[in-house]
Amino acid sequence: MECRVGHHSNRKRHGTHRNGSSLCGARRQRHRSPRPGFHPSDVHGSSGGDALRRRGFSLIEVMVVLALSAVLTLTIARAFVHATEMERAFAISRESEAQAREFEESIRTLIESASLSRSAATLESFFMAGAVSLGGDGITSDSLTFTAVKRPMDAVIGSGLDFETINERFGPPGGIEEVSLSLTPVGNPGERSGLFLRTQMPADSEPSQGGYERLLLEGVQSLRFEFFDGASWVGAWDTTTQTTPRLPAAVKMYYTTSDQPEVERVITVRVPASDATIDNPVTIGGGA
Structure with missing residues (x-):
C-alpha cells in the first residue's frame, strides 16, 4: 500500500507528514489487525498444549513398552533357566539309564555263563543262593554264588605268549571261575x-571267600533272587543238596538303588546251560 502527501511548506509538510504517517499507520494497523475471535496468544497456547499432550502420550507409550519389555525379558529368562534345568535333569537321567543298562548287561553276561561239572555234587562246581551252608535260610536269597566257564580273551590268545607266561602275567587264561554277587563284601569296603x-x-x-572283589554298582540298597525250576519260581537254590546238580532254567534279580529306593528293578536272565524245562523240572530240596 502506498501513502502520498503533497509538497507544501515545511510546517505543512511536517504536519502533513505526521498526519500522513498517522494515516498510513492507521491503514497499516487496520490491514494487520487480526481476524475477529482470534488472538495471537491462542497460537502459542494451542501449540504448547498440543506439544505437552503429545509429549505425555509419548512418555506413557515408553513406559508401557518398557514394562512389556521387562515382562518379556523376565519370561524369557525364566524359560531359559527352566530349559537349562530340564536339560540337566534329562542328561542326568540319560546317564543314569545308561549306567543301569551297562550294569544289567554285566549281570546277564555273568549269569548266562553259569556252568556245572558233570560229575556228582562238588564244591568245585556249584550254584548256591540262600544256601544254609552259607548262612542263608534256604527259602530266600540276597546273594548268589556260582561257578562259570571263563573263556580266554582274544587279546590273550593272540598275544603269541606261551601258557606259562600268560598264566604268570594275566592269571589262568580260562577255565572254571567262581562268581559271587552280594551286598556284603568279603573284604573291607571302606x-x-x-x-x-x-x-x-x-x-x-x-565259595564264601578268596579271589578279587570290586564294587559293581554303588548305591544298591536291596537285593534278592528268584529261580525258575521248570514249574515255578523259588526263592533259593543249592546244588550241593541235590542228588544230581542242576541249574535253574532262569534267574530273576530284584534290586533297588539309593537314588530311586521306591522303584524295584528286575532283571530276568535265561541260563543256557540249564536242562530244566516244564516237562523236566528240578525237584527242590533234592535230586532231579
Whole structure:
C-alpha cells in the first residue's frame, strides 16, 4: 500500500507528514489487525498444549513398552533357566539309564555263563543262593554264588605268549571261575556300599571267600533272587543238596538303588546251560 502527501511548506509538510504517517499507520494497523475471535496468544497456547499432550502420550507409550519389555525379558529368562534345568535333569537321567543298562548287561553276561561239572555234587562246581551252608535260610536269597566257564580273551590268545607266561602275567587264561554277587563284601569296603562282585579262578572249595572283589554298582540298597525250576519260581537254590546238580532254567534279580529306593528293578536272565524245562523240572530240596 502506498501513502502520498503533497509538497507544501515545511510546517505543512511536517504536519502533513505526521498526519500522513498517522494515516498510513492507521491503514497499516487496520490491514494487520487480526481476524475477529482470534488472538495471537491462542497460537502459542494451542501449540504448547498440543506439544505437552503429545509429549505425555509419548512418555506413557515408553513406559508401557518398557514394562512389556521387562515382562518379556523376565519370561524369557525364566524359560531359559527352566530349559537349562530340564536339560540337566534329562542328561542326568540319560546317564543314569545308561549306567543301569551297562550294569544289567554285566549281570546277564555273568549269569548266562553259569556252568556245572558233570560229575556228582562238588564244591568245585556249584550254584548256591540262600544256601544254609552259607548262612542263608534256604527259602530266600540276597546273594548268589556260582561257578562259570571263563573263556580266554582274544587279546590273550593272540598275544603269541606261551601258557606259562600268560598264566604268570594275566592269571589262568580260562577255565572254571567262581562268581559271587552280594551286598556284603568279603573284604573291607571302606565307606563304599552297593553290589559287590567277587571272582576267583580257578574255583576252590570255599565259595564264601578268596579271589578279587570290586564294587559293581554303588548305591544298591536291596537285593534278592528268584529261580525258575521248570514249574515255578523259588526263592533259593543249592546244588550241593541235590542228588544230581542242576541249574535253574532262569534267574530273576530284584534290586533297588539309593537314588530311586521306591522303584524295584528286575532283571530276568535265561541260563543256557540249564536242562530244566516244564516237562523236566528240578525237584527242590533234592535230586532231579
